[in-house]
Amino acid sequence: MAYTIKSFVSDTAAPGSSDKRLSVCLKPSGFSFTVFAGENHLLTYCDVQLSNDGSISTLSSDIKALFADKKLMIFGYSSAEVIACADLASWLPEHLYEKGRERQYLSMVGKVRDGFTCYSDYCDLLKSYIVFSADSTAVSAFKITFPGIKVRCQYSKLVVPDFIKQTEPVILLNMRDGFCDIVASFGGQLHLSNSFATASVGDAMYKALNVMKSLSMENPDLSLWLSGLVDRDTYALFAKYFPKVRLYTGHPFSCQNDDLRNIHTYRDVLVF
DSSP, X not given: OOOEEEEXXXXXXXXXXXXXXXXXXXXXXXXXXXXXXXXXXXXXXXXXXXXXXXXXXXXXXXXXXXXXXXXXXXXXXXXXXXXXXXXXXXXXXXXXXXXXXXXXXXXXXXXXXXXXXXXXXXXTTTTEEEEEEEEHHHHHHHHHHSTTOEEEETHHHHSOHHHHTXXXXXXXXXXXXXXXXXXXXXXXXXEEEEXXXXXXXXXXXXXXXXXXXXXXXXXXXXXXXXXXXXXXXXXXXXXXXXXXXXXXXXXXXXXXXXXXXXXXXXOOGGGO
């Protein structure tokens, strides 16, 4: 088998609900996923290293083999989503959006890479569509494996009521391998959502400070929310430069296995 399981934790007790949900996050070298029961009971977390260079059928077969190996179903989920970490994305008000023109919309803000397909996801909070590009092979493999799976991008997970409805200025910074995602809000409105190439934590710090200054958010009430690939040293560094720093961990969850609570002290909100 071509895949390598980096981390796998499963709950030790029967779920409190037969209603199961699946959330997958694509990464450059594989993917991570969680399985929930009901609204917030965490059953399974898995981090997988897998090459996306093969064919759609090969990748799909590996995904099915992984789920079979771990005795997980590939069907029967009440909802399933795959999150593609898009580096090219744009928001469009719903009255300007026309289905089928995603590539044309993105061409106004950047070049869609070869082998990438354009998708869209609706945000009821903003009454807008997020249009984005994602690796065609990886997304297609998941769509074959999980028919009806919803394709989304990271901003679908980051631009949420808990963030937008803050009255004071707030910046949410999601750390990834080689990139960071930054969204900024104040006065109950979204003012920025963008991705930046970052070779180091220092680069991410510079981008966040630049956003703060360019949007005139230099305010003692400014909050910085950190998520993704964050450790204690990263948190401590940002705490030196921003007045209020908190860890954004998405919605709370319950579980019976204590190991599930500790899989990521600073959790990756894209799979929860």
